[in-house]
Amino acid sequence: MAAVTGSEIPPLVEHGSVPRSIPTRIKDVWEFRELLGNLVRRELKVRYKDSVLGFLWTLLNPLLYLAVFSVVFGVILKGAAPRYGLLLLSGLLVWNLFSVGLSSAASSIVSNGPLVQKVWFPREILPLAAVGASFISFCFQMIVLLAGLAAFGHVPKFSMLWLLVPALLITMMLATGLGLLLGAYNVYYRDTMHFLELGLLAWFWFSPIVYTFDFVGRELESMGLSSLVAGLNPMIGPMVAFQRVLYNPENLSEADQALHFPLMLDQGMGFFVGLLAISFVFSFVVLLLGIRTFARLEGDFGEAI
Amino acid sequence: MSYTAIEVDHVTKRFKRQTGGPGSFMERFLSVGRGSSVEFNALDDVAFDVAAGQTVGILGHNGSGKSTMLKCISGTIRPSEGAVRVRGSMSALLELGAGFHPDLTGRENVYLNGSILGFSKEQITEMIDDIIDFSEIPNFIDTQVKNYSSGMFARLGFAVAVNLKPDVLLIDEVLAVGDEAFQRKCLERVRGFQRDGRTIVLVTHSPDMVRLFCDKAVVLDSGKMIYCGEPHDGVVVYRDALEARTGIRHGDGTPTELNKNQRDTVSLVGVSVDPPADGGESHHPGQTIRIRVRFTSTESIPAIRLAIWLYSHDGIMVSNFSSADILGHDLLDIEPGVSEVEIVVDDLPLLQGSFEVTAALQDVQETFEYDRAEAPTSFSVTSGGTSSGRVRLKTSISHQQLEPGAIDPVRPAEASA
Numbered sequence: 001m002a003a004v005t006g007s008e009i010p011p012l013v014e015h016g017s018v019p020r021s022i023p024t025r026i027k028d029v030w031e032f033r034e035l036l037g038n039l040v041r042r043e044l045k046v047r048y049k050d051s052v053l054g055f056l057w058t059l060l061n062p063l064l065y066l067a068v069f070s071v072v073f074g075v076i077l078k079g080a081a082p083r084y085g086l087l088l089l090s091g092l093l094v095w096n097l098f099s100v101g102l103s104s105a106a107s108s109i110v111s112n113g114p115l116v117q118k119v120w121f122p123r124e125i126l127p128l129a130a131v132g133a134s135f136i137s138f139c140f141q142m143i144v145l146l147a148g149l150a151a152f153g154h155v156p157k158f159s160m161l162w163l164l165v166p167a168l169l170i171t172m173m174l175a176t177g178l179g180l181l182l183g184a185y186n187v188y189y190r191d192t193m194h195f196l197e198l199g200l201l202a203w204f205w206f207s208p209i210v211y212t213f214d215f216v217g218r219e220l221e222s223m224g225l226s227s228l229v230a231g232l233n234p235m236i237g238p239m240v241a242f243q244r245v246l247y248n249p250e251n252l253s254e255a256d257q258a259l260h261f262p263l264m265l266d267q268g269m270g271f272f273v274g275l276l277a278i279s280f281v282f283s284f285v286v287l288l289l290g291i292r293t294f295a296r297l298e299g300d301f302g303e304a305i
Numbered sequence: 306m307s308y309t310a311i312e313v314d315h316v317t318k319r320f321k322r323q324t325g326g327p328g329s330f331m332e333r334f335l336s337v338g339r340g341s342s343v344e345f346n347a348l349d350d351v352a353f354d355v356a357a358g359q360t361v362g363i364l365g366h367n368g369s370g371k372s373t374m375l376k377c378i379s380g381t382i383r384p385s386e387g388a389v390r391v392r393g394s395m396s397a398l399l400e401l402g403a404g405f406h407p408d409l410t411g412r413e414n415v416y417l418n419g420s421i422l423g424f425s426k427e428q429i430t431e432m433i434d435d436i437i438d439f440s441e442i443p444n445f446i447d448t449q450v451k452n453y454s455s456g457m458f459a460r461l462g463f464a465v466a467v468n469l470k471p472d473v474l475l476i477d478e479v480l481a482v483g484d485e486a487f488q489r490k491c492l493e494r495v496r497g498f499q500r501d502g503r504t505i506v507l508v509t510h511s512p513d514m515v516r517l518f519c520d521k522a523v524v525l526d527s528g529k530m531i532y533c534g535e536p537h538d539g540v541v542v543y544r545d546a547l548e549a550r551t552g553i554r555h556g557d558g559t560p561t562e563l564n565k566n567q568r569d570t571v572s573l574v575g576v577s578v579d580p581p582a583d584g585g586e587s588h589h590p591g592q593t594i595r596i597r598v599r600f601t602s603t604e605s606i607p608a609i610r611l612a613i614w615l616y617s618h619d620g621i622m623v624s625n626f627s628s629a630d631i632l633g634h635d636l637l638d639i640e641p642g643v644s645e646v647e648i649v650v651d652d653l654p655l656l657q658g659s660f661e662v663t664a665a666l667q668d669v670q671e672t673f674e675y676d677r678a679e680a681p682t683s684f685s686v687t688s689g690g691t692s693s694g695r696v697r698l699k700t701s702i703s704h705q706q707l708e709p710g711a712i713d714p715v716r717p718a719e720a721s722a
Contacts, residue, residue, distance in 0.1 A: 009308045009392060010392045010393030010394070010472050011392065011393070012390055012391070012392050013380070013390070013391050013392075013395075014388055014389070014390045014391075015377065015378075015380040015383065015384070015388060015389045015390075015391070016383075016384065016387075016388035016389075017383060017384045017385055017386050017387060017388060019383070032420075032423070034420050034425060034426065035420040035421055035423075038416065038417050038420045039417075042406060042409065042413075042417055045408075045409065045413070046406060046408045046409065049408040049409075049449070050408070114404070115404045115421065116381065117376075117381055118379070118381065118397055118404070119379065119381065119397055119404065119421055119422065120379055120380030120381055120395075121421055121423070298383070299382060299383030300320075300382060300383070301381070301382070302376050302381030302382040303320065303373075303376070303382050
């Protein structure tokens with residue numbers, strides 16, 4: 001970005017008729033990483049601007065879930081797993097990371113319309129910033145979960161702790177890939193966001209967040225299938241990993257373990273790695289598809305918004 | 306160092322025109338972004354170069370493709386064929402403050418906007434004081450932008466765009482922001498850019514701007530480049546193309562057909578000059594002429610401003626005034642329907658030649674235009690006398706004999722100035 005005062009000739013930028021290649025795109029995003037950081041910061045700043053509690057709202061949301069669900073399922077509707085709020089939150093936070101990231105990524109191109117129409121920068125930055133902001137919120141919400149786990153004396157499954165890293169990467173990859181895909185279509189068809197809203201609702205209930213993974217696994221096994229088939233919902237892998245590691249059913253009494261988590265506790269490391277591997281393949285394909293579709297549709301964003 | 310800053314390499318941009326009934330949802334879903342149905346060329350094989358340090362003006366009527374051209378240069382839309390190559394950082398003064406977020410403060414927005422344009426935090430920190438000074442809103446810089454007036458918003462936008470000192474600056478008819486003093490400052494800054502050897506692309510339909518600022522003119526007509534070269538000749542080509550397009554005849558009092566777009570509520574129907582009262586071909590100095598502007602409105606509007614420009618045929622602006630200048634206030638209480646405004650110019654101060662009148666309807670803050678006459682209306686003035694030129698000065702003359710030696714000799718320095 002040297003000014004013309006120097007004697008050197010500034011670098012060339014070409015805007016041709018052919019979409020830039022995927023490696024070039026990645027390089028361009030890297031060069032604009034500072035913008036990415038700024039957009040993430042903007043997203044977070046703007047969310048709670050003018051509110052008295054500000055960032056505390058990010059923490060209050062999971063705190064409320066924790067309290068309400070603990071009461072509802074622990075006191076009113078007995079029969080759910082003990083410390084149900086912690087179980088719920090272990091899956092819900094990952095789901096929120098995914099669904100909030102995806103929805104804001106899918107709307108990011110349209111909601112930044114004026115910018116997209118006027119200035120060039122790698123457009124992928126916008127969905128990426130949306131997922132990035134969702135990740136930062138996730139990190140803060142994790143504080144609530146970890147505090148809750150500590151308060152109830154739940155010890156994480158340390159030997160599987162590393163699983164959380166691929167679980168998070170897969171979740172964000174999936175959100176980014178779908179976000180790119182839907183974000184591009186949303187420019188041309190505003191139906192996309194309505195479609196996504198319904199899709200996420202269905203997806204939520206098809207994921208073991210409110211109920212335990214054992215229900216799904218048992219059903220699959222009664223059909224003569226491996227419970228790994230559940231991995232076809234690519235969000236199950238990351239969620240189950242979080243539940244296994246953080247909520248860690250081993251903290252429950254033997255009776256409760258046998259009652260609520262016989263299947264999950266029966267599985268060794270290999271099972272979770274397998275689930276995550278399926279999710280990874282799925283997410284990677286979606287990401288590639290997302291990048292390619294985005295590249296193809298990007299050319300007329302400036303006109304179609 | 307001289308190099309080509311912008312190379313527009315045979316750019317064609319096709320758009321799909323909306324056709325009758327939509328296809329099935331799946332059909333449309335699968336064909337998004339792929340070529341199909343009726344297409345038209347917004348740009349058709351346009352090719353030109355801009356050398357570093359040059360200022361190029363892109364002239365064209367509405368819909369000629371000049372904004373599409375600018376979008377291709379800025380990279381916000383992708384050409385269907387050909388390519389645009391740009392050397393160096395680029396900043397677009399398109400809609401000022403396009404990247405501003407209303408909930409962030411002015412300062413935060415400056416940093417954000419800077420990084421959108423590709424500048425690092427350190428670079429922006431170096432320049433932030435200049436930006437704040439230039440914007441003339443130091444007391445508001447830490448206020449959320451949503452509390453800014455539209456003028457402040459535009460000032461800050463302009464301050465960011467020009468103070469970040471991009472190698473290439475794209476300007477799209479936005480210099481009409483703020484008060485006159487600020488406008489002068491903006492134009493002065495554009496001059497400064499030129500002195501620094503930066504490259505400027507100016508999109509406009511004002512021939513004046515092209516003549517005043519540009520080294521080169523590119524004229525677009527229906528997506529095709531019909532001229533590329535000297536600004537003066539470019540303006541002539543542009544005017545000829547406009548006349549050919551609208552088929553105006555000179556001074557016969559028929560309203561010219563005008564374009565109708567921008568804000569839909571009000572549209573300019575016509576600008577006409579009444580034919581000379583004596584039934585002759587042209588007006589004479591000292592006569593009264595009447596300019597009529599007719600417009601329609603679809604709703605009641607409390608106040609509207611009519612701006613009139615008068616040019617001589619070679620493009621020099623003779624006068625620019627508005628209804629507010631004449632009345633001391635704007636045209637008030639516009640009712641739905643057709644309105645006609647008559648402007649009477651008494652004691653015509655024009656002397657000789659062909660002149661052009663054009664008009665625009667603006668809101669009273671002059672933040673947007675409802676409509677603008679695309680083609681000017683012509684009338685001619687002939688003087689019976691021997692004097693020549695464009696303007697008739699009201700003169701008086703006296704003569705007296707002086708004593709010898711009463712006149713100072715003219716000093717050499719002044720004589721050569």
